[in-house]
Amino acid sequence: xxxxxxxxxxxxxxxxxxxxxxxxxxxxxxxxxxxxxxxxxxxxxxxxxxxxxxxxxxxxxxxxxxxxxxxxxxxxxxxxxxxxxxxxxxxxxxxxxxxxxxxxxxxxxx
Amino acid sequence: xxxxxxxxxxxxxxxxxxxxxxxxxxxxxxxxxxxxxxxxxxxxxxxxxxxxxxxxxxxxxxxxxxxxxxxxxxxxxxxxxxxxxxxxxxxxxxxxxxxxxxxxxxxxxxxxx
Numbered sequence: 001x002x003x004x005x006x007x008x009x010x011x012x013x014x015x016x017x018x019x020x021x022x023x024x025x026x027x028x029x030x031x032x033x034x035x036x037x038x039x040x041x042x043x044x045x046x047x048x049x050x051x052x053x054x055x056x057x058x059x060x061x062x063x064x065x066x067x068x069x070x071x072x073x074x075x076x077x078x079x080x081x082x083x084x085x086x087x088x089x090x091x092x093x094x095x096x097x098x099x100x101x102x103x104x105x106x107x108x109x110x
Numbered sequence: 111x112x113x114x115x116x117x118x119x120x121x122x123x124x125x126x127x128x129x130x131x132x133x134x135x136x137x138x139x140x141x142x143x144x145x146x147x148x149x150x151x152x153x154x155x156x157x158x159x160x161x162x163x164x165x166x167x168x169x170x171x172x173x174x175x176x177x178x179x180x181x182x183x184x185x186x187x188x189x190x191x192x193x194x195x196x197x198x199x200x201x202x203x204x205x206x207x208x209x210x211x212x213x214x215x216x217x218x219x220x221x222x223x
Contacts, residue, residue, distance in 0.1 A: 097155060
């Protein structure tokens with residue numbers, strides 16, 4: 001069945017460092033791919049999305065490209081800030097369901 | 111403001127005492143779903159609904175019930191809660207099933223003792 005695997009955390013970076021969080025997926029058909037962010041005590045918020053192969057989603061300096069050939073949707077940001085500290089979830093949407101990775105906690109130190 | 115509202119935010123209950131967590135959305139979405147979030151497991155889908163009176167099981171439906179009598183509301187019912195249902199629960203809605211962005215509620219932290 002469909003599934004999402006993302007890198008384990010926590011990831012600890014210094015401010016202005018480069019961020020990559022790896023995400024790979026298994027799916028039938030033509031899923032949509034998402035990155036969500038969760039701040040403490042809150043629900044998940046959409047960070048970015050891509051609905052077909054080779055699409056690039058971007059928002060707030062974060063980017064991810066839908067790579068069908070490698071079944072990946074890695075999240076990247078060129079320069080992280082302390083305010084980016086949160087838990088990031090990779091997700092796949094297909095037909096009537098969403099599938100989420102286990103989440104990666106990002107800690108950014110000043 | 112577009113939103114998904116869950117109540118209550120926090121709930122402590124005893125084993126076997128029936129409870130309902132409410133979920134309401136104001137975006138006229140047809141698709142709604144429930145998830146539980148547990149450490150190291152991400153979010154797992156409990157039930158989903160494609161429209162009024164249409165519901166189906168997700169990946170972890172055991173011990174839960176849902177109903178969809180109105181488009182905006184999708185309550186989650188635990189008829190006889192057990193300690194293994196202690197978790198953080200999220201309701202979400204979408205306008206195109208799994209292909210469009212899901213909007214999430216703030217979450218309900220449930221503790222069953």
